[in-house]
Structure formats: C-alpha cells, structure tokens
Amino acid sequence: MISERQSVVESGMNELEIIEFKVNNQHYGMNVYKVKEIVAPLAITPIPHAHPFILGITQLRGEVLPVISLRNALVSNQDSYTHIVKDDSSFLIVEFNKQKVIFHVDEVRQIHRLSWDQIDKPDDIYNNENSYTLGVVKQSENMILMLDFEKILTDINPNIGFSKDDLKADIAGDKKNARIVIAEDSPMLRSILKETLNKAGFQQLLFFENGEECYNHLASEENKVDLVITDIEMPLMNGHFLTKYIKQDSKRQSTPVVIFFIAYYGRSSTSGKESWCRCTSK
Incomplete structure (x- = not known):
C-alpha cells in the first residue's frame, strides 16, 4: 500500500514522484x-453494455469501484x-x-523521483488532441509515457468532468480586449478552455503547453497580459513555480493568476448531476 503523502511539488520543490507501470509491454x-x-x-x-474500457465493478472495503482497463484504453x-x-497483474x-x-x-515497476524539466512534451508529429500522452520521461533503457487520465475518464463518460455547458457567460468588464495567457499541457483541456472563454466573450487568448514557455513569454515587457491561467501539473515548470516567479517579478506581480484545478463536490440529489470546480485565484 502506498501511504498518502504530501505532494513534493507543494512542499516547494520543482519535483514530483511518478509510479512506473507496464501495459501491453509499454x-x-x-x-x-x-x-x-x-x-x-x-x-x-x-456491467452489461458498459463502455469497452470498463471491465466492470469490484468491491474494496465496502466501496463499489469501477475497474478500467488501460490496455483497452490504449x-x-x-x-x-x-x-x-x-x-500477476495489478490494480491501481x-x-x-x-x-x-x-x-x-499488467505490471507495476517502480517509483521515480524527477524534476519537471525531465518530462519532455510530446512532439506535434505524433501527438494530437485525441492522444492520451502528456509527456515523455527518457530513461536509459526505455521511455515512460505520462498519461492524461482525465481524458481517459472523460472519453468513457463525457458527463464526468469539466463541462463548458455548465458555465454562464456573465463575466463583467471589457472581455473582448482582455489579454489572457493560459498554461495547460492537456490538449483536451486547452480546447475546452478556448471554447468556454470564447463563449464568455474573451477573444485574445494565448496558450502554452508548459509553465516554462509561458514564463518566457511573460518575461518580455512588450507582451501585455491582463490575466494568467495555469494548470498545476505540467512538464518543464509546474503551475506553483510559474505563479511564484510571476509574483516575484516586479513587472508582473500585480498580474492576477488563476491556478486551474478540479475539486469534486459530489452528486446532487435533486439534479443527479456531478458538480465540479476548477479554479483558484492568486
């Protein structure tokens, strides 16, 4: 059993720990x-007529949990x-x-402690919005692909997760001319953010796939920015460090930053819908 631990990233270091596992020899x-x-x-x-990624349900200490086959998903x-x-396989x-x-x-291998700059973003040649790959960790003998598990879950059930249809485009102010910079490594979430912000009236959007590229853009005084939206977990530089560097920069410290994350509040007994939130401001 892996004990619950404090996130290494949240402890102030630009590092994380990943668990390596194998599926279909990858x-x-x-x-x-x-x-x-x-x-x-x-x-x-x-479960009859379940999504082909879902093997069924199982009971663990009184909880009934869905079992998802990563082999089928990949x-x-x-x-x-x-x-x-x-x-001889394993359940995570x-x-x-x-x-x-x-x-x-199929098999759990080991735990690696890495810095975020050891995770390379996938090349556009072999990666697209339908890909489950968020990054690549190069090892001496093989490469470890970092998976977009949120996209896997959303592909199984689009109603579970962040939904642009639940947002109201009632934000006040000069939205058309507001310049927003977004750092998000998931192609799926970049697409959702773009469509949602456009729907709300925001047109001047600039996207980056990691915190380092975003900060390099912000480092130039010529680039005017009214708001920064950032994910937390990204290759090269995570959202915590990006926010820290922005707030330490005398030219940018007044720029508002929204850290983008999901918090799950449960299922409404009246509507039967999931309730989600994905932002916190700095």
Whole structure:
C-alpha cells in the first residue's frame, strides 16, 4: 500500500514522484500522489453494455469501484479489446478529485523521483488532441509515457468532468480586449478552455503547453497580459513555480493568476448531476 503523502511539488520543490507501470509491454507513468493503493486483482462483476474500457465493478472495503482497463484504453484496434485479468497483474486505486477509480495494469515497476524539466512534451508529429500522452520521461533503457487520465475518464463518460455547458457567460468588464495567457499541457483541456472563454466573450487568448514557455513569454515587457491561467501539473515548470516567479517579478506581480484545478463536490440529489470546480485565484 502506498501511504498518502504530501505532494513534493507543494512542499516547494520543482519535483514530483511518478509510479512506473507496464501495459501491453509499454512503459507508462502517473503522479504517485494520485495513487492511493496498489492491490492484486479482485473479483470483477461485469456491467452489461458498459463502455469497452470498463471491465466492470469490484468491491474494496465496502466501496463499489469501477475497474478500467488501460490496455483497452490504449489500443487503437477494437478487436484487441480484452476482459482477461491475469493473476500477476495489478490494480491501481486512483483518486481524482475525491472520486476513486481502479485502473488495471499488467505490471507495476517502480517509483521515480524527477524534476519537471525531465518530462519532455510530446512532439506535434505524433501527438494530437485525441492522444492520451502528456509527456515523455527518457530513461536509459526505455521511455515512460505520462498519461492524461482525465481524458481517459472523460472519453468513457463525457458527463464526468469539466463541462463548458455548465458555465454562464456573465463575466463583467471589457472581455473582448482582455489579454489572457493560459498554461495547460492537456490538449483536451486547452480546447475546452478556448471554447468556454470564447463563449464568455474573451477573444485574445494565448496558450502554452508548459509553465516554462509561458514564463518566457511573460518575461518580455512588450507582451501585455491582463490575466494568467495555469494548470498545476505540467512538464518543464509546474503551475506553483510559474505563479511564484510571476509574483516575484516586479513587472508582473500585480498580474492576477488563476491556478486551474478540479475539486469534486459530489452528486446532487435533486439534479443527479456531478458538480465540479476548477479554479483558484492568486
């Protein structure tokens, strides 16, 4: 069992720990902070007509949790889908925004402690908005692909997650001329942010895939910026460091910064809908 630990990033260092695992002989990784536990496979109850990524549900200490096959999520050919769970495979119990899910992987390898600049962004040649790859960690023997788990969950159920339809375009002020800079490594979330902000009347948007590129833009006095929106977890420079550097810069410290994250508040008993929030200001 992996004990819950304070995020290394939040402790003031530009570092993180990732857990490496294998699926279909490929190496993948995710932030250790999101992994609550690793267990041997449990009995699964199949769900009729469920999404092909979902193997079914299982019970863990009284909780009924969905089991998602990363193998099915990561193969492009539907004929390669499988519902076989081998005894030597593993379940990763993962918590996203106070919502627990289980990812089935073939093998858990080890934990790596890295600095954010060791995670390279994927090249546009092989990466697009439909890709699940957020970054690449180069190792001596192999490469570890950092996965966009939020996109996997959203592809399974578009109603679970951040929805632009739930936002109201009632922000006051001169929105058309407001210059907004956004740092977000997920292509899916960049697309949602662009459409949502455009819908709200904001037109002057500039996107960056990591905090370092964003800060390099902000370092120039010629680039006028009215608002910075940043994700927390990004390669090269995370959102905490980006915010820190902005607030330490005498030319930029008055620029408002919104740190972009998800907080899950649960399901409404009246509407049956999920309630989400994804921002905090600095």
